[in-house]
């Protein structure tokens with residue numbers, strides 16, 4: 001028999017330290033000498049310095065750790081059902097999960113795919129190993145979110161909208177924003193996409209709002225499932241942020257990269273703000289029924305996470321490497337959040353478009369008004385009447401708000417860059433790229449399309465940079481269609497063939513639900529087609545009018 | 557702040573079944589055709605998460621590479637398919653099953669190593685065998701890593717989520733196994749005086765025995781067609797080189813060198829490969845059977861077979877001296893080579909490819 005029968009000897013058995021294990025694993029790579037690795041995803045950056053993986057982790061500890069996290073998640077879902085979570089959950093909240101969870105699995109899996117791109121460029125094996133783990137993490141995130149969504153579909157009173165989820169994601173006027181986000185991770189210059197846009201900005205700055213603000217609000221609405229899943233997802237992010245920072249450090253010391261890095265930080269920060277704050281801001285502020293004045297508003301959270309934590313402690317220190325940081329953009333984004341009502345205008349836009357959505361959006365009412373006014377002084381004067389109109393027009397038989405002339409809402413132009421419409425009317429701008437006119441929500445978005453996503457940047461060739469493509473204006477796809485036909489084409493009709501998936505209320509009652517015939521008789525149009533068709537004089541006047549904004553007609 | 561509508565009655569439960577109305581029973585993802593009678597959980601987690609302008613992507617891809625290639629493109633492989641979305645991974649993996657399986661393997665290996673070391677098993681390994689493990693299993697771990705990196709690259713390019721996730725889990729399995737071997741050798745080395753942890757990599761880089769294998773692996777890593785990489789890994793390299801070494805040498809020879817531990821560690825990779833192979837065969841058979849493109853695909857795959865098969869054959873032959881290094885000789889290289897050819901024939905016939913030209917070449 002072995003000489004090791006005492007417990008002390010068993011536990012005393014010498015193992016390999018985690019540092020030593022990580023070092024040995026990193027030695028698995030080698031420099032090929034027979035055939036070079038395929039360099040299929042191009043970058044204009046030069047990668048020189050060897051980076052270090054800040055995390056000491058190997059797969060044999062990683063897999064059990066993740067399995068344990070999974071066990072907690074799935075255990076909590078079972079517990080939520082046993083505790084009858086859906087009896088008390090707020091439908092206003094769950095409805096928005098139809099949108100959010102339609103979007104997010106694709107960005108997640110795109111992050112997985114993008115690891116191939118930085119994996120090939122990684123300046124050291126430690127970092128490459130970090131990217132392999134992130135690849136598997138993001139596969140986890142994507143499918144665990146698909147699972148959560150299926151779970152809502154099976155257990156929530158109104159499954160319509162969850163049942164068409166990935167089809168809806170490909171078609172909806174709102175999910176287009178999420179597709180811009182996800183494609184941004186995997187297309188174009190590999191460093192721009194997979195390092196700066198995905199990790200240095202989206203993961204490092206904005207996952208807090210996505211994966212921490214959202215769960216807190218979920219819990220306030222009786223949803224204990226989303227927090228379990230998303231806090232588990234978020235727990236992987238610190239590793240990803242570490243990976244991204246190491247990669248960033250491998251490009252930042254070469255002054256040749258500074259120009260590109262400045263460009264990409266600018267593009268990525270602004271577009272992440274435009275997309276994430278539009279979507280998550282709306283869901284957190286308008287998808288909730290909780291109007292506790294002591295809780296932080298989305299703007300307050302933004303200030304803490306984006307302004308204090310990210311801008312001041314992550315972005316600013318990059319200046320010492322000689323990178324120009326656009327402080328003005330950060331301040332402008334903050335102004336959009338607090339002075340220009342960016343989130344509120346997005347929520348208003350989403351609600352105007354309810355007939356072409358695939359979730360229910362109920363009206364904001366008195367209880368909500370008070371909270372908004374408390375958190376965002378001046379809110380009531382600008383949005384109070386709108387929401388009263390919205391509630392009035394939520395009954396079938398009314399002309400729906402998208403087409404109702406009594407309201408005074410002016411349907412917005414789309415921004416060709418961030419895909420969110422130009423909602424802050426005074427910042428609306430246009431420009432010509434390759435002979436065609438485009439519309440933008442802001443100056444930085446105009447710059448993003450015209451200057452950043454181009455074959456050269458400030459006189460320097462950027463052959464690896466991506467391009468904006470496709471039918472980026474959603475409205476263009478259904479210009480001239482009757483809205484009822486468009487809804488049918490979108491597939492946003494319930495199983496009876498006539499009742500709409502979206503509803504402007506939370507009545508789970510056929511007699512109160514809108515049908516195709518209730519919306520038929522109005523044609524959708526493309527603001528971009530319209531502005532392109534104008535004469536120069538007409539266009540100038542149109543732009544001036546648009547910038548002057550609109551006023552919602554008094555409701556009485 | 558007047559409200560015109562009647563107040564909503566106190567809300568009832570928001571649980572499924574608490575109200576009946578249009579769509580209130582629509583509790584299944586309904587936008588794809590399941591492979592079987594009803595959708596599997598794997599399909600629900602996977603299908604259509606990566607969109608396609610031919611299916612639900614109304615606005616087309618909205619970003620492109622500089623040359624106009626969109627975010628995902630069918631042009632990233634020379635293979636053609638009437639409908640890429642038909643493919644389903646046979647192993648049906650999604651995150652939960654993947655972590656469960658990986659974690660179980662990790663735990664199994666930890667038990668084997670802990671118990672083996674505790675009982676002093678490592679010290680009883682045959683001395684000549686220890687050197688074989690140090691030099692050759694040590695070299696081989698790099699091949700596994702190379703396949704892991706090639707599949708990591710390939711999972712970016714597939715035209716559907718099902719393809720890319722199958723390639724991704726393949727990568728994850730390869731990378732885990734490369735690490736398993738690395739840490740296994742590191743740990744048994746602690747019990748063996750003079751065990752050289754760096755010898756494996758030196759053999760991988762310089763020993764003529766391993767240069768054919770390294771060249772075959774680098775050839776896979778250098779391919780720009782993601783399906784060629786996936787094909788070369790699973791249809792060619794695994795049966796002709798990897799299994800030859802793992803099961804035709806390590807698994808068969810170890811026990812008679814007093815080593816009961818190494819086969820348990822290596823066995824995990826055999827299990828991994830069964831799954832990866834099943835997925836790969838399913839995909840390549842689908843492409844060979846494609847009504848429109850089957851003939852062209854078969855021709856293409858035959859080309860890949862000859863290209864990577866040539867490398868793999870050469871690699872296998874160069875490994876031959878290893879079979880005579882253990883003190884106790886159990887298997888003959890020609891026998892296991894013949895077994896690997898049989899395996900290749902079986903795979904070929906499942907996919908619908910004639911592998912004779914390669915074997916007889």
Ligand SMILES: [Fe+2]
Pocket residue numbers: 108111137138141233
């Ligand atoms: Fe993620």
Ligand SMILES: [Fe+2]
Pocket residue numbers: 111138203236237240
């Ligand atoms: Fe991440």
Ligand SMILES: [Zn+2]
Pocket residue numbers: 274415416417418419420440441442445
């Ligand atoms: Zn914009």
